[in-house]
Structures are given as C-alpha cells and as structure tokens.
Amino acid sequence: MQTQFKNLPKSQVEFTIELSVEELKPYLEKAAIALSAAGKIPGFRPGHAPYDIVAKHFGEMAIYEAAGDKIIPRTLNNAVKEKDLAFVGEPKIEVVKLAPGNPFVFKAVISLMPKIKLGKWQEIKIKKEIKKIGVEEVDKVLEDARKMRATEVLVDRAAGGSDKVMIDLAITQDKVPVEGGQAKDHAVFLDEKYYIPGLPEQLVGLKKDDVKEFSLSFPEGHYQKHLAGKKADFKATVKGIYERTMPVTDDAFAQGLGQKTMAELRALIENNLKVEAEQRENRRVEIEMIEAIVKKSEFGELPEVLIASEKQKMFEELRQNLVEMGMQLEDYLKKMKKTEEDLAKEFEKGAIERTKSALVLREIAREEKIECSEAELVEETARTRAMYKDNEQIDERLADPGTQSYLANMLVNRKVLKMLEEKMVVA
Secondary structure: OEEEEEEEOOOEEEEEEEEOHHHHHHHHHHHHHHHHHHOOOOOOOOOOOOHHHHHHHHOHHHHHHHHHHHHHHHHHHHHHHHHOOOEEEEEEEEEEEOOOOOOEEEEEEEEEOOOEEOOOHHHOOEEOOOOOOOHHHHHHHHHHHHHHOOEEEEEOOOOOOOOEEEEEEEEEEOOEEEEEEEEEEEEEEOOOOOOOOOHHHHHOOOOOOOEEEEEEEOOOOOOOOOOOOOEEEEEEEEEEEEEEEOOOOOHHHHHOOOOOOHHHHHHHHHHHHHHHHHHHHHHHHHHHHHHHHHHHOEEOOOOHHHHHHHHHHHHHHHHHHHHHOOOOHHHHHHHHOOOHHHHHHHHHHHHHHHHHHHHHHHHHHHHOOOOOOHHHHHHHHHHHHHHOOOOOOHHHHHHOHHHHHHHHHHHHHHHHHHHHHHHHEEO
16 A cells, blocks of 8 residues: 655645555455345345456446445545544545556545644633622612513603603614614613613603604614614604503512512522622633633644634524524524625634634643543433433434534533633632
C-alpha cells in the first residue's frame, strides 16, 4: 500500500492511498462472498457462489464498489494512526481510480484537531461577587405579583393612574405602515414602562372612542435596527378603559401564593432571588474564567468543520428560543429582513469564540487527566432518561453513540469548570 500525505490550509490534511491489484484481491473475494450471501443466486447457497458467477450476476463493478466501502475506512484509519493525528468530523473522500484490473486509488481530506498552547491559567484570578438581596428587590417582586392578580373593571371616564387602556394602534413612517406596528385590541398599562418610551403618557386623559395622533422615537437599542432611534407617527384609537384594583399584601394574599404569612412569602421571594443571583454570578464567573484562558492561549488554524458545528448549535438554540416565544425561525427572519446566510455571517465571531472555549476545556482536561467514569456516564444517562420520561424516543436517542459522547463530554467539562473555580476564583 502506498500512502502520500499533504498539509492543507485551515488544519486540514490530504491522504492519497493506493492499493495494488494484489492487495485488492482479498477485499474483492470477501466482497463477492458478502454479495452472494445478501442476494439470491440461482443454483448456489447464500455466500457460496464462485467469484466469476457473482461478477456475472451483479456486475464486477458492484464487487469493486463493495470492496472499496471496506477498504477506505480501514486503510484511512491505519494511515491516520501511523501519523498520530487527531481528526474531527467526517473525511471528504474522492475515489480517483476504481476499475477491474487496476490499482485502487482514493484521496481523503480530513480536518485535524488544532494545536493549542494553554496560557498559564493558574496565575489568573477571578473575583466572585456575593450579591445581597435588598428590601426594594423583594418589594418589586411583590408589586409585580399584585399587578398580576389585579381585578379589572370597565369604566366610562378619562384614562389615568394605573388603568389598562385597550387601543387599536397604527405606526407609520413617511405614511408607510411599519412592519409589526399595526395592532388591534392592544393593551397598554399606564403605570408600566412601554417598549416605546412615552406611549403610555400619550394616552392619559383619553376616553373611549378618542383618537389621538402623535410622534415618538424608537429606543436606540430597538431590535429592528432600521427603526432604532428613528421617529415614527402613531395613531391610537381607544377601545376601552379598565380600572385596576390591586390586592392588599396581607396574609390572605400570601396564602393565595401558597405561604401562610407575608413574612414567609417575603422570605421565600428573598431566597429565590438569592438563588437566581448566585446562578447568574456562577455563569458569569465561568464565562470570565474561560475567556481569560482563551485570551492567554495560542491556537493553530481552526478547522471550518468545528466552526460550522458551533454555528449549527447557535441556529438550534435560536430556533428553540423562538419556539418558546411562539415564533418560527422563518417568521423571525422575515420580520428582521434577513436570510439564514446573514445570520450565519453574524454568528461567525461567536462561533469562533465558542470553538476556542471548547478547545480550551478539552486541552485542560487532557493535561489534568480529567475523565468521566463509566459509572458516572450510566448515572447521567439515567438522570437524563428520567428528565425526558414522556419522550417516546428517549431510549433510542440515549443509546446513540453520539449522545453518549455528548453526555460524557458534558460531565468532563463540569469537572474541569469545578477544578478551575477551585483554583482561579477568589471571594
């Protein structure tokens, strides 16, 4: 067997592998037996037809193609092992020559795991903040709970105070309707902030059937960039005014929320806020730790397959977030006036950073010899199965080698992050 090796850009290499006619023979014989066993040939038991009969029945190229399917992965894996290479993704295969009486030649382009030189992460220190929950934060949650449980009564008077005003809203720019700016029976709460500042104030004093036209500016950070900071014309038609009465925050209110007293309710809210704050801080610390190590580390060229994989994950995360908001990706793209290609370009920088972060965690795990045991993987698999017990396909998915690899990698990353926190984080 002859093997040629060539380095390519972006952490890729190309193998050209050639098997002589003699080296092909055992593979062809096995392929002929396999074809004979799989298909019925009159007059012969499965797997016992002579080579010439199999070639005549199926065509000799069918034997060569079946042999090639076995040769490529076996010889390529051997070639990769000889070079001591770690590759990612699927190889790109090109069959150069496959014909009876000729050597078998194929090329394979594979992406390599890029080389990485870790910075001295042991010298990095990250400060962890302990957030105290103030009385005003608990009060804010209680106030939101009161508003959610407010009673509403339709009234015949001018709008004001904490009223809910139902309007038909039309937003235009240069007399052209703004996409997404037309709404029927739209609720505006006068005592709450609105995504377009100033709109609630414009409704104060209006009565049912009143029509008011006015101009306001979209906020600078508006998600529709072509509207951000721009002025638009508004037309609001009042459909109804509802007076809201908030419940008193007493023990009866607390009992409606599953607690015996207001003191217990406040304590529960404070604890929940504390847990949420700790989770946010832990996540911030994790991100800061990894970013700091990435900044101090040196990376070889990143293979496109790794970046593409991260982009795909980002697409799936966006898709899932949109579904939770009741929106499809196609509708979102239409609303944002973008294509999937536009998003892919926007994801490029983030995908590169995520790829580097994953490589850093992998390299630290390798250097520190951090691994996932079989028992830990079994336990995590059982935990995942319990979480998704209503999913009929969960057993099949968990049995998939790719899923098992993902779970094992997740467990290793957890261990790495825990170790990093112990060594890098200071109070």
